[in-house]
Amino acid sequence: MISGAEPSVKLSRGFLRVSVKEKVESAVIKQLLDCWYAEKALQHFSVSFERCWSAFEKQGLPRPNLKVRTMKTRWGSLSSKGNLALNLALIRAPRECIDYVMTHELCHLVHSNHELGFY
Ligand SMILES: [Zn+2]
8 A cells, every 4th residue: 555646556567556645444445446346347348248249239239238246146147228247256257258158148138038049
């Protein structure tokens, strides 16, 4: 933790550097780190989305809104309102696994359940 700067989080040479204006509670540091982590996850998931979306876009399907959420029991979800959410923890998985979950959720644009047609 470094004092005297605008609140920020930076990854440098394998270390996370958290800067704050003054001494703060550890909960504030955790909140800064959680925000940074979610931001980075959204960046990576957006790249995955673009890789996977092209095959679905050609079918004229509605483009979902990508979200990052903390989930306890699922890797992802697609709501009827068109929100495609991926579990924040998925950021620790290899790219292929992120694309797999992304594709799975995008398939729900066509088949809402896991019926035979879904697979
Ligand atoms: Zn599913």
